[in-house]
Amino acid sequence: xxxxxxxxxxxxxxxxNSGLVLLPDQLSEDQLLAVWTTLExxxxxxGILDALTTAFGLRLSSVPSFAIAIFDxxxxxxxxxxxxxxxxxxxxxxxxxxxxxxxxxxxxxxEKAVRSPVSVSVRIEPEPGPLSPTLPISQGVxxxxxxxxxxxxxxxxxxxxxxxxxxxxxxxxxxxEDDYDGATMTAAQLRAMxxxxxxxxxxxLPPASTARIDVSTGESFRLDGPIIIGRRPQALRVAPDEIPxxxxxxxxxxxxxxxxxxxRVEGEEVVVRDxxxxxxxVLRRQGSAPSQLESGGSxxxxxxxxxxxxxxxxVTFVDLP
Amino acid sequence: MASALHQTxxxxxxxxxxxxxxxxxxxxxxxxxxxxxxxxxxxxMGGHEAGEVASAIAVSWFEAFVGLxxxxxxxxxxxxxxxxxxxxxxxxxxxxxxxxxxxxxxxTEIESRGYxxxxxxxxxxxxxxxxxxxxxxxxxxxxxxxLLEAGELDARLASQHPQxxxxxxxxxxGDPADPDFWLLPAELGDRILVCSDGLTNELxxxxxxxxxxxxxxxxxxxxxxxxxxxxxxxRDNLTVLVIDAVSVSGDDSxxxxxxxxxxxxxxxxxxxxxxxxxxxxxxxxxx
Numbered sequence: 001x002x003x004x005x006x007x008x009x010x011x012x013x014x015x016x017n018s019g020l021v022l023l024p025d026q027l028s029e030d031q032l033l034a035v036w037t038t039l040e041x042x043x044x045x046x047g048i049l050d051a052l053t054t055a056f057g058l059r060l061s062s063v064p065s066f067a068i069a070i071f072d073x074x075x076x077x078x079x080x081x082x083x084x085x086x087x088x089x090x091x092x093x094x095x096x097x098x099x100x101x102x103x104x105x106x107x108x109x110x111e112k113a114v115r116s117p118v119s120v121s122v123r124i125e126p127e128p129g130p131l132s133p134t135l136p137i138s139q140g141v142x143x144x145x146x147x148x149x150x151x152x153x154x155x156x157x158x159x160x161x162x163x164x165x166x167x168x169x170x171x172x173x174x175x176x177e178d179d180y181d182g183a184t185m186t187a188a189q190l191r192a193m194x195x196x197x198x199x200x201x202x203x204x205l206p207p208a209s210t211a212r213i214d215v216s217t218g219e220s221f222r223l224d225g226p227i228i229i230g231r232r233p234q235a236l237r238v239a240p241d242e243i244p245x246x247x248x249x250x251x252x253x254x255x256x257x258x259x260x261x262x263x264r265v266e267g268e269e270v271v272v273r274d275x276x277x278x279x280x281x282v283l284r285r286q287g288s289a290p291s292q293l294e295s296g297g298s299x300x301x302x303x304x305x306x307x308x309x310x311x312x313x314x315v316t317f318v319d320l321p
Numbered sequence: 322m323a324s325a326l327h328q329t330x331x332x333x334x335x336x337x338x339x340x341x342x343x344x345x346x347x348x349x350x351x352x353x354x355x356x357x358x359x360x361x362x363x364x365x366m367g368g369h370e371a372g373e374v375a376s377a378i379a380v381s382w383f384e385a386f387v388g389l390x391x392x393x394x395x396x397x398x399x400x401x402x403x404x405x406x407x408x409x410x411x412x413x414x415x416x417x418x419x420x421x422x423x424x425x426x427x428x429t430e431i432e433s434r435g436y437x438x439x440x441x442x443x444x445x446x447x448x449x450x451x452x453x454x455x456x457x458x459x460x461x462x463x464x465x466x467x468l469l470e471a472g473e474l475d476a477r478l479a480s481q482h483p484q485x486x487x488x489x490x491x492x493x494x495g496d497p498a499d500p501d502f503w504l505l506p507a508e509l510g511d512r513i514l515v516c517s518d519g520l521t522n523e524l525x526x527x528x529x530x531x532x533x534x535x536x537x538x539x540x541x542x543x544x545x546x547x548x549x550x551x552x553x554x555x556r557d558n559l560t561v562l563v564i565d566a567v568s569v570s571g572d573d574s575x576x577x578x579x580x581x582x583x584x585x586x587x588x589x590x591x592x593x594x595x596x597x598x599x600x601x602x603x604x605x606x607x608x
Binding site: 003087089094095096097098099100118119128150152231232233234235236237238239240243244246247248253254255256257258277278279310 | 405504
């Protein structure tokens with residue numbers, strides 16, 4: 001899941017379900033729409049760069065400043081040109097690491113690929129400061145000076161898109177522009193000037209996970225991170241990337257413990273743990289007799305497994321990998 | 322459902338704050354921010370006022386949360402990462418060692434319920450006073466704490482240990498930041514204490530608890546804790562924040578419903594008050 005917020009301002013802020021782009025107001029409507037269409041098509045960073053360089057007649061000096069953050073293959077790919085700034089927080093070796101990227105003092109643009117992004121901000125103010133963009137947007141074009149996307153859940157588990165929707169395959173962008181002078185170049189040439197930023201991963205992506213739990217109270221939750229279910233669930237001493245989703249369920253008889261059942265995604269497996277509860281949890285699996293979950297121990301669950309946590313509340317596992 | 326324009330905070334709070342350089346230090350390297358919904362304390366370290374700068378930077382990244390209804394854990398994650406980056410840059414450009422602890426509590430909302438979001442890096446502390454019991458929520462990132470957890474040190478000897486001031490995580494100072502988070506369902510009457518170790522090195526838990534219990538006004542409680550620490554020696558910078566939950570959305574605890582409905586389990590209400598099932602287990606009922 002991704003949440004995008006922005007600070008109103010004078011630039012064009014484009015937000016689609018695959019990424020965001022910040023462009024100066026000097027763009028004509030046609031130019032803006034060309035970029036927007038490409039962004040909506042999900043053509044990746046190359047597509048956007050192509051649209052931008054095409055819209056400005058392939059003359060490098062005429063290409064405006066920009067900041068782009070877009071999911072491309074498995075990575076969040078970022079490109080920034082001119083005096084525009086990008087703040088990135090990513091998970092590296094078990095740490096949240098912040099960095100800043102800008103296109104200042106670079107002839108073309110600066111690129112970076114981020115494998116495990118936590119958040120990305122694009123802004124025109126040189127000072128990052130503790131300002132926080134406040135207005136929400138899910139998709140569209142706004143006038144903005146600052147946009148922030150925050151990513152929730154396990155993005156490095158095959159999620160390759162803002163919202164895990166099907167992406168169209170990236171089209172080829174082989175342009176054949178022959179009649180240009182030495183000062184201009186094709187988008188492909190421009191890209192070739194950039195140092196490679198990451199290995200290209202051409203192998204097929206795993207399909208976006210649709211694994212979820214259905215709780216008997218009627219709610220469903222995607223399994224994109226840890227979940228704790230209980231009467232009054234809490235999380236104790238967790239790392240930043242392990243902050244669980246807390247799901248409270250009614251238990252008029254106080255049969256269910258405050259924090260009762262923990263659900264974790266471990267690679268391709270989904271694992272549950274009864275959190276040392278007073279009344280325990282029961283696993284119902286087709287073809288097997290119901291069994292009490294070992295208190296405090298981890299158990300792998302499969303699709304269609306049901307766990308009964310008491311007071312008539314059960315959790316059904318759906319579409320597990 | 323309340324109108325979007327007039328939504329009350331998930332936890333309405335009253336608070337008080339007090340800080341002092343102490344009796345032996347020349348400058349106060351502690352920094353704090355106390356304004357709803359964010360309450361944090363940072364204890365800076367490093368020579369030549371570098372600690373003062375580091376703690377001020379850390380706290381400044383939380384200012385953007387002031388005035389919000391609720392703070393999202395993901396925003397706090399970003400603030401901490403940015404603070405770590407800015408302090409590390411300071412260290413790199415000035416070639417001074419600088420770092421800071423940071424702990425505190427923020428108001429957050431989960432499924433329409435008010436929650437305390439507690440965060441910690443280092444050995445400043447966040448406590449909760451609920452139903453008369455004082456509980457340390459944050460777990461120190463210190464050599465002492467690691468020895469205690471490994472069973473290699475008796476808690477009574479901790480205050481005498483030569484490495485009692487060595488912390489294992491900090492913002493800046495070349496240490497990993499690696500913050501810990503807690504999400505705790507808030508209850509009406511909760512009182513949160515956020516403080517630097519200047520307080521806890523002078524006053525024991527029992528004394529802190531009795532002052533917090535005796536003094537109903539949060540600001541007066543913070544000032545009393547500070548003054549008593551100074552009387553005890555005040556050997557370090559001291560910062561004390563006291564935050565009271567005066568209303569909590571979605572709080573269906575027995576406490577919130579009123580004392581007349583509190584069952585006999587009142588004495589152990591901060592433990593799990595789940596009622597054991599009798600006489601047969603569900604697995605038996607299946608057959």
